[in-house]
Amino acid sequence: MEAMENLTYDELQIGDSATYTRTLTEEELVLFAAVSGDVNPVHLDPQYASKTIFKERIAHGMWSGALISAALATIMPGPGTIYLEQSLSFKRPVRLNDTLQVRITVAAKEPKGRVVLDCEIVNQNDEVVVTGQAKVIAPSEKIKLERPSLPRISIGESS
């Protein structure tokens, strides 16, 4: 069982960074539509998407936001982090099978456990797709725990 270990406020130093990589699968496009209710056909319908300026299906912008939040919650600072603020600037579309690398970097340490992190996502061509900044309360105590396993999720035919 894989472990998740956090970085406390005291351990974090300005300039520290961490990365988190993820590839957009068709399954994730469908799940993100389901979990947000954003069923815009530019994400779901290849024929419709082909007639838009994007030419093909694209990711929900907030899927990229979700990857940033996952990096903050599971890697740096990790478990025990309290999310206060996030800004996101969507620079380029994300397409099916694109592999995104989230990089978060400690930009500032503020009083009361507050930490500001610069966030950048690049695709497999090293093009910046999202930039932003997060503010969190970093954990004060060390936490190490087992990474929970997720239930099996299966996707059927369109109803």
Place this chain on the structure above:
Amino acid sequence: MEAMENLTYDELQIGDSATYTRTLTEEELVLFAAVSGDVNPVHLDPQYASKTIFKERIAHGMWSGALISAALATIMPGPGTIYLEQSLSFKRPVRLNDTLQVRITVAAKEPKGRVVLDCEIVNQNDEVVVTGQAKVIAPSEKIKLERPSLPRISIGESS
């Protein structure tokens, strides 16, 4: 079949607002963990969550962000909208079975189709859980289309 119809840049007026309501189910907590990779046990493990300051499982913060993006993409301005920026400030935790109402309000119209929208999410007790602001390129042409239906998604036992 339900239809989605957008509001064009020309149709949108400062002060116009729209709402989108959604209840956090256990299934959505699990799906959001799967689609983001954020398997932090504060979202998934009731026993772990009971020992945190939240006392019980809470939503991923970015799930609220996803609801805002869904409101922008499917209701106002709706299909054809291009997402440029989003800021989010997480004010209060969202708990299982909380019903959130997203309200988006046109705050400013800028050149080149740009529209700024204030975003606020309140829970069933009328407490503000998230505030933020979005910037989009609003559609220039009227689009009316059928709301796509999603495949059936089923969640099994933890593997």
